[in-house]
Amino acid sequence: xxxxxxxxxxxxxxxxxxxxxxxxxxxxxxxxxxxxxxxxxxxxxxxxxxxxxxxxxxxxxxxxxxxxxxxxxxxxxxxxxxxxxxxxxxxxxxxxxxxxxxxxxxxxxxxxxxxxxxxxxxxxxxxxxxxxxxxxxxxxxxxxxxxxxxxxxxxxxxxxxxxxxxxxxxxxxxxxxxxxxxxxxxxxxxxxxxxxxxxxxxxxxxxxxxxxxxxxxxxxxxxxxxxxxxxxxxxxxxxxxxxxxxxxxxxxxxxxxxxxxxxxxxxxxxxxxxxxxxxxxxxxxxxxxxxxxxxxxxxxxxxxxxxxxxxxxxxxxxxxxxxxxxxxxxxxxxxxxxxxxxxxxxxxxxxxxxxxxxxxxxxxxxxxxxxxxxxxxxxxxxxxxxxxxxxxxxxxxxxxxxxxxxxxxxxxxxxxxxxxxxxxxxxxxxxxxxxxxxxxxxxxxxxxxxxxxxxxxxxxxxx
Amino acid sequence: xxxxxxxxxxxxxxxxxxxxxxxxxxxxxxxxxxxxxxxxxxxxxxxxxxxxxxxxxxxxxxxxxxxxxxxxxxxxxxxxxxxxxxxxxxxxxxxxxxxxxxxxxxxxxxxxxxxxxxxxxxxxxxxxxxxxxxxxxxxxxx
Numbered sequence: 001x002x003x004x005x006x007x008x009x010x011x012x013x014x015x016x017x018x019x020x021x022x023x024x025x026x027x028x029x030x031x032x033x034x035x036x037x038x039x040x041x042x043x044x045x046x047x048x049x050x051x052x053x054x055x056x057x058x059x060x061x062x063x064x065x066x067x068x069x070x071x072x073x074x075x076x077x078x079x080x081x082x083x084x085x086x087x088x089x090x091x092x093x094x095x096x097x098x099x100x101x102x103x104x105x106x107x108x109x110x111x112x113x114x115x116x117x118x119x120x121x122x123x124x125x126x127x128x129x130x131x132x133x134x135x136x137x138x139x140x141x142x143x144x145x146x147x148x149x150x151x152x153x154x155x156x157x158x159x160x161x162x163x164x165x166x167x168x169x170x171x172x173x174x175x176x177x178x179x180x181x182x183x184x185x186x187x188x189x190x191x192x193x194x195x196x197x198x199x200x201x202x203x204x205x206x207x208x209x210x211x212x213x214x215x216x217x218x219x220x221x222x223x224x225x226x227x228x229x230x231x232x233x234x235x236x237x238x239x240x241x242x243x244x245x246x247x248x249x250x251x252x253x254x255x256x257x258x259x260x261x262x263x264x265x266x267x268x269x270x271x272x273x274x275x276x277x278x279x280x281x282x283x284x285x286x287x288x289x290x291x292x293x294x295x296x297x298x299x300x301x302x303x304x305x306x307x308x309x310x311x312x313x314x315x316x317x318x319x320x321x322x323x324x325x326x327x328x329x330x331x332x333x334x335x336x337x338x339x340x341x342x343x344x345x346x347x348x349x350x351x352x353x354x355x356x357x358x359x360x361x362x363x364x365x366x367x368x369x370x371x372x373x374x375x376x377x378x379x380x381x382x383x384x385x386x387x388x389x390x391x392x393x394x395x396x397x398x399x400x401x402x403x404x405x406x407x408x409x410x411x412x413x414x415x416x417x418x419x420x421x422x423x424x425x426x427x428x429x430x431x432x433x434x435x436x437x438x439x440x441x442x443x444x445x446x447x448x449x450x451x452x453x454x455x456x457x458x459x460x461x462x463x
Numbered sequence: 464x465x466x467x468x469x470x471x472x473x474x475x476x477x478x479x480x481x482x483x484x485x486x487x488x489x490x491x492x493x494x495x496x497x498x499x500x501x502x503x504x505x506x507x508x509x510x511x512x513x514x515x516x517x518x519x520x521x522x523x524x525x526x527x528x529x530x531x532x533x534x535x536x537x538x539x540x541x542x543x544x545x546x547x548x549x550x551x552x553x554x555x556x557x558x559x560x561x562x563x564x565x566x567x568x569x570x571x572x573x574x575x576x577x578x579x580x581x582x583x584x585x586x587x588x589x590x591x592x593x594x595x596x597x598x599x600x601x602x603x604x605x
Contacts, residue, residue, distance in 0.1 A: 181601050
């Protein structure tokens with residue numbers, strides 16, 4: 001099917017970057033098409049049981065695995081992308097992150113001051129809240145108790161949400177499978193639906209297989225509901241995230257021209273630890289994730305601690321055993337506190353295509369990463385020592401939700417893929433500001449900065 | 464085997480159920496994987512997995528169908544402790560751990576049971592329940 005439809009811009013991918021680009025471009029009067037490989041769900045239709053939402057809302061039917069089998073990657077496959085299945089944590093990058101980005105990319109606008117207007121622009125369009133003390137659940141209280149016992153600083157998370165219903169007894173962990181209250185400030189809620197009201201067209205179930213840059217625009221090839229399509233557009237925004245965007249460019253043959261394509265992949269690997277108590281903790285109930293570590297020393301040491309938990313399937317996946325042991329672990333589901341070490345890892349991973357043309361992610365911990373993980377886990381154990389659980393279980397699996405790099409931004413086409421105008425080097429009609437452009441791991445949740453970068457990219461496109 | 468699947472053959476399903484009973488056996492009042500009958504819902508999960516991965520899994524299950532239970536147990540143990548095996552085998556064992564654990568635990572803790580099962584679900588047994596409170600104007604609590 002060749003499309004005769006005329007669009008001023010086509011956006012591939014509907015997560016934090018794609019939604020923001022679609023809203024900004026459509027608001028500016030451009031006629032836009034947004035393509036998404038997954039399904040268009042609403043608050044009413046998100047699959048309810050964990051088993052169903054894991055299978056239906058995530059790439060790989062639940063999880064994708066690194067080439068070595070050591071890491072599991074979680075990324076959203078639905079309209080709204082990973083913003084549907086993440087926790088909506090919205091932090092700006094700090095001086096440390098931007099200094100490192102500037103050093104690696106050579107791009108001078110990576111400063112807190114220069115990026116502030118672009119953060120302001122996205123923050124003005126979403127509701128950001130801090131969960132009050134009275135809403136904290138027992139998992140949060142255990143975390144705070146332990147942090148204070150060892151003399152470490154903790155802080156309150158800033159979350160993109162508007163009305164989570166905690167006083168009414170709503171359990172927020174349910175929103176890991178899509179927020180049934182439309183409280184979470186996902187790309188769908190903040191950007192896509194408002195853009196649709198302005199005329200944005202959204203195609204779900206649309207998988208892009210190839211892009212071809214031409215003098216007057218870009219040709220997109222793909223399939224929708226099993227039927228092939230071609231679309232020509234004067235400008236295209238790649239917003240499939242680290243894996244999605246890199247995969248499309250690799251399939252499209254850009255690696256020959258841009259040798260850095262697929263490189264500098266980082267994932268903020270997470271290591272979860274569970275502490276069992278006699279009394280119920282009910283970490284899955286109420287306000288799910290409300291506090292964090294905020295210790296400057298941890299930042300320097302390259303990790304942070306998060307106060308999280310999982311639904312039963314996620315926990316069963318994380319336990320390092322089977323049979324009777326697994327049953328006994330799961331029987332303590334209501335009695336466990338949980339925290340995780342999230343690493344600021346080295347961006348040494350690589351995305352490649354195998355002989356059959358399938359994307360493969362080569363990503364393992366470096367010696368520095370392993371040392372940081374060990375350091376962070378020792379802090380976790382000292383926290384647990386202070387709050388005296390009956391036993392501690394450490395999961396050996398590394399899970400990653402912050403997928404970054406693959407199309408790093410920079411000045412030199414030999415060492416980067418996207419330039420300072422967020423154009424793919426040598427391809428002025430092809431734009432990208434999603435997490436794939438990250439030159440290294442910031443050690444901070446990437447969603448807000450992805451939207452800020454996209455705001456800056458769109459400003460350049462419109463000028 | 465009462466399960467109906469358009470993805471897995473009865474032989475493959477039987478092997479998967481045997482693996483399920485090793486990973487999640489009966490333990491006190493807690494039912495085994497096969498007792499719950501959750502395998503009847505396997506297609507509702509597996510249909511979303513990459514077709515190449517499912518094809519490889521089917522082939523492996525056909526091979527494993529000839530293995531006695533003690534060998535299946537040894538395989539599961541190896542997938543949980545892959546360190547020390549030669550690198551390609553270690554990688555394969557890690558991938559199998561994700562595959563077996565992912566499929567079996569997903570089904571077992573799905574809250575779904577077979578037609579013949581009438582006991583409490585594994586989710587009920589561990590005391591898991593979520594409150595999804597509706598919000599005015601957004602009727603997504605179902």
